[in-house]
Amino acid sequence: MTGLSRREAAHVFGLGIGTALLGGSTLAGAATAGQPDDGAQVPAGLDHIVWAVPDLDAGVQLITNLTGIAPVSGGLAPGRTQPHNALLSLGGGSYLEVFCPARTGSANHWGALIADGKPRVVSYAIHYSDRFAALLKQLANTDLKVTGPRAMGRVRPDGGRLDWELLNIGGTPFDGMLPFFIDWLGSTPHPSQSSPTGVTIEKLVIVHPDADRVAETYRAIGIAVSVVRGDKASIHVRLRTPKGVVVLS
Numbered sequence: 001m002t003g004l005s006r007r008e009a010a011h012v013f014g015l016g017i018g019t020a021l022l023g024g025s026t027l028a029g030a031a032t033a034g035q036p037d038d039g040a041q042v043p044a045g046l047d048h049i050v051w052a053v054p055d056l057d058a059g060v061q062l063i064t065n066l067t068g069i070a071p072v073s074g075g076l077a078p079g080r081t082q083p084h085n086a087l088l089s090l091g092g093g094s095y096l097e098v099f100c101p102a103r104t105g106s107a108n109h110w111g112a113l114i115a116d117g118k119p120r121v122v123s124y125a126i127h128y129s130d131r132f133a134a135l136l137k138q139l140a141n142t143d144l145k146v147t148g149p150r151a152m153g154r155v156r157p158d159g160g161r162l163d164w165e166l167l168n169i170g171g172t173p174f175d176g177m178l179p180f181f182i183d184w185l186g187s188t189p190h191p192s193q194s195s196p197t198g199v200t201i202e203k204l205v206i207v208h209p210d211a212d213r214v215a216e217t218y219r220a221i222g223i224a225v226s227v228v229r230g231d232k233a234s235i236h237v238r239l240r241t242p243k244g245v246v247v248l249s
Contacts, residue, residue: 073085074087091199124204
């Protein structure tokens, strides 16, 4: 299940031979000369990373084995009889969501991304607290399309409720490499505050064959993120854990 060689990881993350690597994609060809890279370690306002898995229990066990910290259930979404995710705090107001598309009860494009049976970082979210007013202003003079906002929510395992709105942007050939956006509408506690701690995020990297255009789109959105050129579109995350450095892709 390892999709990154240590040599490839070292190119992008500067990692040593003791790094634990897990993912369904590869960084072959990444970090080539002339790559665009805005130098941001983690995008400002990072809310959470979505790591999709074919089986939730197995995914939770994998993360537990790699990091030494066990994610906990995020609770139940309306109309569902079993949890579809498990959460782990990454510090600084962000968290990792271990997400199982098969448990959502409906077709999901993230499910198609792991049809090969391998877990994968499928997306990530940036948070806003103004009902996306600043983002929409930023996008006003671009050709990017906006979908939403749409209301969502779930009941936490302790019985409390979280409500939020999501907004997506698109209209590009590489929409899957762009984040989605979330406003928690004042719901508390944020999952980063109620999930197990001990793991922190060190860097997020976008890899794409057309890195120049991807980086240009990120600048139009107003997000600083590292974008490097590689053979296959993918998202990679470096974590610092009690068991050392772990890279998810």
